[in-house]
Amino acid sequence: EEAGSSGDSKQEHDLQMSVTVSESSTWYEAADKLASDLEEETDGRITMEIYPNEGLSGGDSGKAVESLSKGTIDLTFNSTIIYSIMDERFGVASAPFLFKNLEEVDEVFNGEGGEMINDILREKGVEPLGFGQNGFRQVTNSVQEIQSPEDIEGLKMRIPGINMYTDLWSELGTDPTTMTFSEVFTSLEQGALDGQENPIDVIHSAQLNEVQDYITMWNYSYDPLVLGMNKELFDSMSEEDQQLIKELGKEASEHQVELAREKEEEQINELEEQGMEFYYPTDEELEQFKEKVQPIYDEYESKWGEDLLEAFTP
Amino acid sequence: MNKIFNYIEEVFVVLAMSIMSIITFSNVVSRNLLSSSIAFTEEITINLFVLLTFVGASIGVRKSAHLGFNLLYDISSVLMKKILIIFVGLITLSVFLIITYFGYDMAQFQQSIGTETPALGWPQSYFSYGLCVGALFCAVRTVQSTYYEFINLRQKGGE
Amino acid sequence: MDIILLFGVFFLLIALKVPIAIAIAATSIVTLFNTDGVVGLESLADIMYTGISKFTLLAIPFFILTGVIMEHAGISKRLINLAQTIVGHYKSGIVFITAIAAIFFAAISGSGPATVAAIGGILIPALVKNGYKKETASALVASAGSTGIVIPPSIAFIVFAVVAGDQMSVSIGDLFMAGVIPGVLLGIAFIIATLFVRWRNDLKDKREENEENQVKEEIELMPKATFKEKAQAFYSAIWGLLIPIVILGGIYGGIFTPTEAAVVAVFYGLFVGFFVYRELKLKDMYVIFRDASVQTAVIMLIVGSASVFAHIITSERIANDLADMVLGLTENPIIILLLINLILLLAGAFIDAISAMYIFVPILMPIIIFLEVEPMAFAVFMTVNLAIGLFTPPVGINLFVACGISGATLAGLSKTIIPYFIAAFIVLLFLTFVPSISTFLPNLLEQFKVE
Ligand code: NA
Numbered sequence: 001e002e003a004g005s006s007g008d009s010k011q012e013h014d015l016q017m018s019v020t021v022s023e024s025s026t027w028y029e030a031a032d033k034l035a036s037d038l039e040e041e042t043d044g045r046i047t048m049e050i051y052p053n054e055g056l057s058g059g060d061s062g063k064a065v066e067s068l069s070k071g072t073i074d075l076t077f078n079s080t081i082i083y084s085i086m087d088e089r090f091g092v093a094s095a096p097f098l099f100k101n102l103e104e105v106d107e108v109f110n111g112e113g114g115e116m117i118n119d120i121l122r123e124k125g126v127e128p129l130g131f132g133q134n135g136f137r138q139v140t141n142s143v144q145e146i147q148s149p150e151d152i153e154g155l156k157m158r159i160p161g162i163n164m165y166t167d168l169w170s171e172l173g174t175d176p177t178t179m180t181f182s183e184v185f186t187s188l189e190q191g192a193l194d195g196q197e198n199p200i201d202v203i204h205s206a207q208l209n210e211v212q213d214y215i216t217m218w219n220y221s222y223d224p225l226v227l228g229m230n231k232e233l234f235d236s237m238s239e240e241d242q243q244l245i246k247e248l249g250k251e252a253s254e255h256q257v258e259l260a261r262e263k264e265e266e267q268i269n270e271l272e273e274q275g276m277e278f279y280y281p282t283d284e285e286l287e288q289f290k291e292k293v294q295p296i297y298d299e300y301e302s303k304w305g306e307d308l309l310e311a312f313t314p
Numbered sequence: 315m316n317k318i319f320n321y322i323e324e325v326f327v328v329l330a331m332s333i334m335s336i337i338t339f340s341n342v343v344s345r346n347l348l349s350s351s352i353a354f355t356e357e358i359t360i361n362l363f364v365l366l367t368f369v370g371a372s373i374g375v376r377k378s379a380h381l382g383f384n385l386l387y388d389i390s391s392v393l394m395k396k397i398l399i400i401f402v403g404l405i406t407l408s409v410f411l412i413i414t415y416f417g418y419d420m421a422q423f424q425q426s427i428g429t430e431t432p433a434l435g436w437p438q439s440y441f442s443y444g445l446c447v448g449a450l451f452c453a454v455r456t457v458q459s460t461y462y463e464f465i466n467l468r469q470k471g472g473e
Numbered sequence: 474m475d476i477i478l479l480f481g482v483f484f485l486l487i488a489l490k491v492p493i494a495i496a497i498a499a500t501s502i503v504t505l506f507n508t509d510g511v512v513g514l515e516s517l518a519d520i521m522y523t524g525i526s527k528f529t530l531l532a533i534p535f536f537i538l539t540g541v542i543m544e545h546a547g548i549s550k551r552l553i554n555l556a557q558t559i560v561g562h563y564k565s566g567i568v569f570i571t572a573i574a575a576i577f578f579a580a581i582s583g584s585g586p587a588t589v590a591a592i593g594g595i596l597i598p599a600l601v602k603n604g605y606k607k608e609t610a611s612a613l614v615a616s617a618g619s620t621g622i623v624i625p626p627s628i629a630f631i632v633f634a635v636v637a638g639d640q641m642s643v644s645i646g647d648l649f650m651a652g653v654i655p656g657v658l659l660g661i662a663f664i665i666a667t668l669f670v671r672w673r674n675d676l677k678d679k680r681e682e683n684e685e686n687q688v689k690e691e692i693e694l695m696p697k698a699t700f701k702e703k704a705q706a707f708y709s710a711i712w713g714l715l716i717p718i719v720i721l722g723g724i725y726g727g728i729f730t731p732t733e734a735a736v737v738a739v740f741y742g743l744f745v746g747f748f749v750y751r752e753l754k755l756k757d758m759y760v761i762f763r764d765a766s767v768q769t770a771v772i773m774l775i776v777g778s779a780s781v782f783a784h785i786i787t788s789e790r791i792a793n794d795l796a797d798m799v800l801g802l803t804e805n806p807i808i809i810l811l812l813i814n815l816i817l818l819l820a821g822a823f824i825d826a827i828s829a830m831y832i833f834v835p836i837l838m839p840i841i842i843f844l845e846v847e848p849m850a851f852a853v854f855m856t857v858n859l860a861i862g863l864f865t866p867p868v869g870i871n872l873f874v875a876c877g878i879s880g881a882t883l884a885g886l887s888k889t890i891i892p893y894f895i896a897a898f899i900v901l902l903f904l905t906f907v908p909s910i911s912t913f914l915p916n917l918l919e920q921f922k923v924e
C-alpha cells in the first residue's frame with residue numbers, strides 16, 4: 001500500500017474482515033452487505049473479503065479482537081464479551097439482568113451508553129462502525145423448567161470462559177464449567193453437562209433442542225456485537241472514505257440487528273415446534289434472580305466504573 | 315554452563331507437562347466426582363502448552379529430534395555436506411530469530427493494550443514473552459548444534 | 474500470491490535437509506513477507522500461538538505421555554505375551570504376534586512412531602531371531618505401527634477435527650470409532666504382506682545363511698498355549714486392554730471429552746505402573762515426562778508452523794482456487810478421489826501426517842464438500858494415506874524409529890516395503906470407495922444412543 005497517511009481519496013483498499021460464525025449467519029450476511037455496498041459505491045476501489053468462522057485468527061475470537069486492535073485484521077464483528085479480555089469495562093454491556101427487553105437495549109446503545117463504549121473502543125485502537133446483536137442469552141437444560149433461583153441450583157452448566165460469568169454462575173449456585181463449544185453438544189447429549197446458556201441463534205443453529213428440553217427466556221445477559229475497524233487504518237483513509245465507511249457500516253449493523261430479530265422469532269417458533277418447552281419468567285421471578293446475583297454488581301461496579309454502569313442502567 | 319542450560323530446559327518441560335496433566339486431571343475429577351468445576355484452570359494449561367512446545371523444541375534441536383529428509387545430504391560429498399549444514403543452520407536460525415522477534419512484538423502489543431487471559435485475568439503478555447524466550451532458546455541451540463555438526467564432519471573428513 | 478512459490482520453496486528446503494517444521498515456517502514467512510511486507514509478518518507469532526494453544530490439541534501430549542508410560546510400565550510386553558499365547562503356535566506365529574500386538578498397542582497409543590517404539594524394542598529382535606531379515610522385521614513393525622494413527626486414539630484424527638473444524642464440526646469420538654475397522658483391516662493386510670515377503674525372500678535366505686547356525690527362539694515354536702496359560706496372559710494384560718475401553722467408553726459414555734480421556738489414560742497408566750505391575754519407579758518419572766515433552770514439542774512445533782501455512786491457504790483463498798481448478802478439469806468423483814489419494818500418498822512420502830493435515834485439509838475440504846463425501850469417511854481415508862506415509866521412504870518417521878532399533882538402513886528397506894505399500898493401498902481403495910466401512914461403527918452406535 002502507498003503511504004497515504006494524508007488520506008488520498010483515490011487510494012485503493014483491499015480489506016479483510018473476520019466473522020466469528022458461519023456463512024449462514026446474520027453476521028455474515030451483514031458483512032456481505034457491507035462488502036458489496038463498499039464495492040458498489042466506490043466502483044470497486046474499496047473491496048472487502050470476508051472470512052467466516054474466525055478464519056483469520058485460527059478460530060480464536062480473542063485473537064481476532066487483538067489482531068483488529070493491532071491492525072493485522074482490518075475489520076471484525078465481535079461480541080463485547082470477547083472485547084472484555086482487553087478491558088474489563090466492556091463487561092458492563094452483559095451485566096446480569098440489566099435490560100428487560102430490546103427497547104431498553106436500543107435506548108442505551110443509541111444513547112450515552114453506546115457512546116461511552118465507542119470511546120473505550122477507540123482507546124483500544126478500534127474504530128466502531130455500529131452495534132449488531134448476538135441477542136439476549138437464554139438458559140437451556142435437560143433437568144427441569146427453570147422458574148426460580150432454586151430450580152437452577154446444582155446444575156452443571158457450560159458458560160463462556162470469562163471470569164464475570166464464572167462468578168455470576170457460582171453466585172447462582174450452579175456448577176459452572178467452560179468448555180470448547182464444539183464439545184458442548186456431545187456433553188449435553190451424554191449428560192456430562194445439564195445445561196448451557198446462549199442466544200437463541202446459537203441454540204437454534206447448534207440444534208441444541210435435540211439434547212435440551214427446557215429453555216427459560218430470562219434475557220439475563222445481553223450480547224451485543226461490535227462492527228469494528230482498525231483505527232489506524234480508518235484514520236489513514238481520506239475523509240470521504242471515512243464518511244462512506246461509517247455510513248455503510250452503520251447500515252450494515254442495523255441490517256444485522258433487523259435480520260437477527262426477524263430470525264429469532266422464526267427460530268423460537270421452530271424450537272417450540274420441535275418440542276422445546278419455553279418458559280417466560282414473571283417480573284417477580286426475574287426480581288428474585290436479580291437479587292441473587294446482586295453480589296456481582298457489588299464486585300464489578302468498581303471495575304466497570306460507576307459512570308459507565310449508570311449510563312447502562314435503563 | 316551447558317549442563318545447566320540442559321537442566322533448565324528439561325526441568326521446565328517436565329514441570330510444565332506435570333502441571334498440565336495434574337490440572338486437566340483434577341478438572342475431570344472435580345467435575346465428575348466433586349460436582350464442582352475448576353475448568354477456568356484450562357487457561358493455564360493451554361498457555362503452558364505453548365511454552366512447553368518451544369522449550370521442548372529447543373531440546374529437540376539439541377537431540378536432532380526434528381523430522382527431516384536426509385537422502386540428498388547422505389549422498390553428498392563432504393564439501394557439499396559442509397555447505398548444507400551451514401545452509402540448514404542459517405535457515406533454522408533465521409526462522410527461530412524471526413519467531414523470537416515477532417513473539418516479542420506480540421507480547422509488547424498485548425502489554426500495551428492490557429490483554430488478559432479471559433477466565434483468570436492474568437496478563438497474556440507474560441505467556442507471550444515465554445514464547446519469545448523459548449524461541450530464543452531454540453535459536454541458541456541451533457547455533458550450537460550446527461557448530462558441533464560442522465566440527466564432527468571436519469574431523470571425520472580429516473581422518 | 475503465487476502458489477508455485479509456496480510449494481516450490483517448501484520442497485526445495487525439505488530436499489536440502491531443512492527440518493519439516495522449519496521448512497514450513499520458512500515458506501510461510503517468505504510468503505507472508507512477499508504478500509504484505511513486514512506488516513504481513515506481524516501476525517506470525519499470533520497465529521503460531523493460537524494454532525498451538527487449543528484445548529482439543531492437549532490430547533496430543535497426553536496420548537504421547539500415555540504411550541511412554543505404558544512402555545515403561547511393562548504394559549507392552551504383557552500385550553505381546555498375550556498375542557503370543559493366542560497365535561504363537563501357528564506357523565509364522567511371530568508375524569501374527571507382531572500385527573496383533575501392534576493393534577493392541579495402537580489402541581493405547583495415539584501416534585505411529587510411539588507404537589513402533591513400544592513393540593519394536595521387543596519384537597524386532599524376536600523377528601530377527603526367528604529368521605526374518607532385519608529389513609523385513611523393520612518393515613513389518615514400521616507398517617504395523619502405522620495403525621497407531623488409524624485405530625483410536627489417534628493424534629491424526631484429533632488434528633483432522635481441529636483443522637476441519639473451521640469449516641464443519643466433526644466429532645472426535647465419531648472419528649475414533651470410524652477408525653476401528655479400517656485399522657484392523659490394515660493390520661490384516663500387513664500380516665498378508667509379511668507372509669508374502671517371507672515366502673518370497675526370507676525362507677530362501679535363511680536356508681542359505683543360517684543352516685548351521687540354528688538359533689533357538691524364545692517366542693516362536695511354542696506349543697499351543699493351554700487355556701490356563703491364555704487366561705493368565707489375558708489376566709496379566711487386562712490392565713492394558715482396559716485402556717481403550719476407558720478411553721472410548723469414557724468419551725462415548727459422556728464422562729469426559731477426548732482430551733480428558735487422554736489425561737485419564739495418563740493417570741491410569743501411572744496407577745498401573747506404580748501399584749499394579751510395580752515396574753515404575755519415581756525416578757523414571759523424570760525421563761518419562763522429559764521424553765514425552767520432547768516428542769510433543771516436535772509435533773507441536775509442526776502444528777505451530779503448519780497453522781501459519783494453513784492460515785495463508787485460507788486468507789489467500791488458495792483452497793477455493795485449487796478446488797475450482799480441479800473441478801474445472803473433471804467432476805468425475807472416482808477420478809477426483811483417486812487423484813486426492815495420489816496427492817496424499819505423494820505428500821505422505823515426504824512430509825509427516827500432522828503437517829499434511831494442516832496443509833491439505835483446507836485445500837481438499839471444498840472438493841470433499843462438493844462431492845458430498847461423508848466427512849468421517851474422508852477423515853479415515855485421508856488418515857490411512859498419511860499412515861502409509863509413516864512407513865514410505867524417504868521421510869517416514871516409523872521407518873526411522875524401526876531402523877533405529879534394528880540397525881537396518883533406509884536404503885535396504887526401500888524394496889522390502891513395497892508389498893506393505895501395496896497391501897495398504899488395496900485397503901485404502903476400499904476405504905475410499907466403500908465409505909460405510911468407516912461410517913458403519915459410528916452410525917451403529919448413534920442408533921444405540923437414540924434408543
Ligand atoms: Na491409536
Ligand code: NA
Pocket residue numbers: 821822823824861862863864865866867868869870
Ligand atoms: Na513418508
